[in-house]
Amino acid sequence: MLNMKWFWRQFISDWNTGFKSHMRTVILFVVFSTLWIFGSDYFFAVLFSDLKVYAMIQSSKGMLYVIVTAVFLVFLLYTDYKRITYYMVNAERKRLRLDNPVKAGLRYTFRLINELMTDDQSDIKSSSIDVFKEIFEHLEGVDMGSVYVVTDKNVEYIHTVGYDMDLLNNLPFLHEEFQVFSFNHSKNLSQEKQIRKILGKSNYEKYSKSSSAIAESVSVAFRLEDDLYLGMSFDISKMQFDTTKHGFSENEIRELKELQILLNATIDIRKYNTEKKVIQKDIVNTFIHAMEYHDFSSEGHSQEVADLSHKIGVELGLSQSELEDLKWASLLHDIGKLVIPFEILNKVMPLTTAERNIINEHASVGASFLVESESVKHIAKFIRHHHERYDGTGYPSGLEGVGIPLISRIISLTDAWHAITNSRPYKEKLEFVDAIEEIESCKGTQFCPEVVDAFLRIINEKDR
The missing domain is CATH 3.30.450 (Beta-Lactamase)
Incomplete structure (x- = not known):
């Protein structure tokens, strides 16, 4: 939901700052012009009695007035422009919380x-x-x-x-x-x-x-x-x-609450299975809960991505250990969004370029989380590269083709499928047929052809 209280407060603040600044410029210009016109007319009328000389002086005075006021206005407007630009940049930085304290x-x-x-x-x-x-x-x-x-x-x-x-x-x-x-x-x-x-x-x-x-x-x-x-x-x-x-x-209070959710997940860590070296599902669910608390539109997203990814993995003949890695990578693929500002993730308006760049950091940030843990650091690369594109135009590394890990290629498709078939605050979902056409149209560009074919076989089997 759009925070209307913040919106109106920011609108009024921007209006007051810009309006007062420009009114000051206009007032100074009017005062200067009035003094110049009436003061100089009186001065030259007293000084010169010859009308021809007076007319020439008036013409010269007019030209001088244009030059001086032009320089004066440029100075005032440039000063105001810098002031307003500085204000707007800092207001935007504060709104986006680029210096995220947590x-x-x-x-x-x-x-x-x-x-x-x-x-x-x-x-x-x-x-x-x-x-x-x-x-x-x-x-x-x-x-x-x-x-x-x-x-x-x-x-x-x-x-x-x-x-x-x-x-x-x-x-x-x-x-x-x-x-x-x-x-x-x-x-x-x-x-x-x-x-x-x-x-x-x-x-x-x-x-x-x-x-x-x-x-x-x-x-x-x-x-x-x-x-x-x-x-x-x-x-x-x-x-x-x-x-x-x-x-x-x-x-800041919300972020610290989210940090406490993560820290309290350590209770579940005690259930860690040291023999099989796998993460217990209740631990992962704790982190998924934290993500859904932070990003309203992500409820159920990680689990559905994991379910579809598993089906594609089986269709592609992945081994049991690869399927395990695919499951955990799918469940945790968006964990980096925990550090993305709340207002950006839940924004109902189109994202700016700066906001989009911040969201794009989540893949690298999520991977950096996982490399700190011995039990999951081997799946960090799958999370880092789940937004790479098959044609090499994705992020964060611009990997291309089979240079992208297969698990990342699978998650790339299932993540996109769930996104386009579910409504978000800023867009409506696609109908099933339109969504299929969207996936097919991106075969070989955004998505791996092998993964797309496996996905379509699963969809066709489901429809029979």
Whole structure:
């Protein structure tokens, strides 16, 4: 759905900026012209009594007026043009959130999940700190934060910014009480009130010496075991907020919620099958759920792509191990969209070139996620190349023909088939016959001929 509130706010802002700027130009021009015309007429009338001389002076004055005002107008318009262009570019960057604060952090999530399958807690802590640092660096206005581990006995801070970590680790935070405020978004100093209540007066005085008061905070946490949690807190101090008046945006809060969905998937990682070295379906479903939460139009997309891809794989005679790789690659082919701005994925209007370029990053980003995990890094290449075209005009690498992995060629077709046969906010679906013609017309250009033939055999068999 189009965010009408954002649309009208942006429209009014653009109108005010452009209108005021040009009105200033017009007013300056009118004032300058009025002073020049009436002032110079009076001055020259007093100075020259001869009408011929006066007429010549008036003609010369007119030419000078044209030249001077032309230069003046060019200067004013150019200045306004630069100002408006600067405003529009920055407004567009802000709307698209090109500096996505969680994008870099998500890159570490798969490595973190992979390490959760071991018992080396030091690696888990190290990776969590990496995730925190990457996100912290890109969140505008955030000047404090922490990474902490909560057990059934105590709370241990393992990394802080803007806090005295040694002092925090000596304060009597309790497991049950800490959970009250470690999974939420708090503002208006509500976190300070909660901490004061938990610690009591004397301990709160010690705590307040370790940091500034917190105006707004967002905490995300995930469970390693039944009584073991790991959390991150991103905080804006009262001093910082009073200076900048900038708190967390709705987009930043949404992104951090999506990060928590991914981190909580680590509970399912414990079900990982170490003998067969395959990903359990409930783990993948967790990530698919996160993608569907982020991209409204993708509900059911990954599963349907996987089902059709499997049929084509069987038709092409793929081995059992290849079919397994095809299944997981199909289910996870769009995982890179988790870092694409929410407004772009769910936009109902046609995409701009800049927006299209951002969406095109999802294949490479998704592959970069998977290479961090030993269990799935071998299918990363299939995800990276599922938008290559058979004629070499696709992305991200411009691979051509059989140079594109077969699994990627299969997903390329099934992904497109599901897209054109299902309605999206910005387009209607194609009728079945028209969709078949579309696939056939792209045989040898967008799609691999061998894959198209297998697909058509399956469709024809289904119609019999």
